[in-house]
Amino acid sequence: MTVEPYRNTSEACSLVDLHIRHRYLPAMYGVISVVGFMGNLMAIVVYAVKLRPWQSGSVIMVNLATADLLYALSLPFLVYFYITGDWTLGEFTCRFTRFCFHFNLYGSVLFLACIAAFRYAAVAHPLRAARVRRRRRGVWACLAVWAVSLAEITPMLSVITTRREGNRTLCLDFASNEPEQVWWYGWLLTALGFLLPLGVVCWCYLRIGATLGHSLSARQPSRVRAHRLTVVVLVVFVGCFLPYHVLRALRVASLRGNTMSCGLKRTINTAYMLSRPLAGLNAFFNMPLYTLAGDKFQQAFSSLVWQKRSISRRTDVVPAICSLPKTR
Template identity: 55%
Template sequence: MASADHNCTNIDQLMKRYYLPVAYGIIFIVGLVGNVTSISIYMTKLRPWKSSSIIMVNLALTDLLYVLSMPFLIHYYSNGESWTLGDFMCRFVRFGFHFNLYGSILFLTCLAIFRYVVVSKPLRAAQVQRKLCGIIACSVVWIVAVAEIAPMLTMISLDERDNKTVCLDFASTIPFDLRWYVWLLTALGFLLPLVVVFMCYIGIVKQLANGPHTNSPCRVRARRVTVLILVVFVACFLPYHILRVLRIKTRHSEDVTCMVEHVVHAAYIISRPLAGLNTFFNLVLYTLSGDTFRRAFLSIFYRECWLTKARSLVHLAIISKRDSGIPAG
């Protein structure tokens, strides 16, 4: 590796210092408010739950656990990559990102499968919408997601660089002899779910094109939800998985110039918050999943609006009463 290349650039270090804190800050604010609101709506206004509601709540919980780790990363990158929280918190924060990533992928895949069954197998629609199906699906997702990324806990660790303790991300610390794990994780954790979601979308499109009642709200909603899930896979998850492989490859290649390594690293840094933006798309997904959630969400603002109007009317009445008591002349 030509680390002494005089034409080398430190663009990746600039991205860490200025881009990551801002990007993570936005994800934290929007994700925290949005997911707390969504979970509150599901818990208080949308009972009893169907299977899709249970999956949505678990997806929101996964996103919430992820955004709660953002302040640690914001502080870390804002202070020039100086980690002061110990080895456990380093592993926990890095683990949280990947748990959200692969947990979200699996939850979204479950939603796509359930929507496909509702559209293409109407006789089984009531069966997959039962609460028990949602509980079983979510239990399987949690177990599989933990199993997929548990090996990372042994690979992520602290390091000493330039008299500072740094908490390296997964792609920057994995040994070269364990790169097979990255390929396996990419194939089973991302590519296989992507194929499943794509096949569900094709099945839904064919069913809507050929079957009766193609414009029914349930079927149109199923198509929109599946399209959104595909967008999340392609826009958020695909760049990260491609650039993670390139990052690992350039780290361990002897014939890669310093410039190429830093540029690939910078692109990989950009893709990490981009993968986290799936939390934004998930918030849109909740509103597309059904009219019930939209009405419950809008009722919050309508209630606040009526409370504001009521306070204004009471305030005006008090002022009018006070003014009417003032003697004329």
């Protein structure tokens, strides 16, 4: 079922530059989709082929890569929509695409929080590190993350709608749907899906920093890697997720009433559109986590690449030998 356009000044003031909608969004989503797909698929292959048996950290990393991979796979539908300006795939596909977008986005948030919690447990309580690293712990943590993400995002299926504008159909993003339905659900999603994991991440890494600061081996490579891991995770939360959640709340607030000026509403909507691909850039910034996680990912990746090159050279040498002229 499609809904008619909101016939109010809020909707008229929310129009954004067509260059953002038809060029910026598809270009950004296209790059994120291609790089995110290739990078995270390669990460899964490396973990599956070169880094067995898995510990709890490996299990979480594989699930994080899976979430980012599924996120990347949902983006081509949005790229097509923003290029053409017409959604022709039906309302169910619209809802499912937006659902996948947010499901894997918030799944990534929770997996990053799990990484922080497990690392804190291993660093701050070294006597329990062996138990923390058990694969079973990682499996249960990942099952909990997928279940919580599903519970958080499932209500979105009843919120997302399509809209007719002239002879076109639009697949509305989450914040552009009926504002009274989106307002409280959006705040609940922000609190439980973003702010709570952000608090967990900040607390864990503050405690990790304090523990490493009192450690005699604070300058060892493993300690330096832990500091870099902290920086990467905080960059993802603050640089990617924070602007999106702030501007999404402002976008919904601008649609709820007429107290804002038309120019301010346009500015908010433009900034919100710009922030949406930024949230997807976590698929980029998550990739350095694989090399910083302490699973010897970099060595395993190099080994896999050189193995493929060696096999390729052997297959090239065999036909060359067979083609040599026979001497009598």
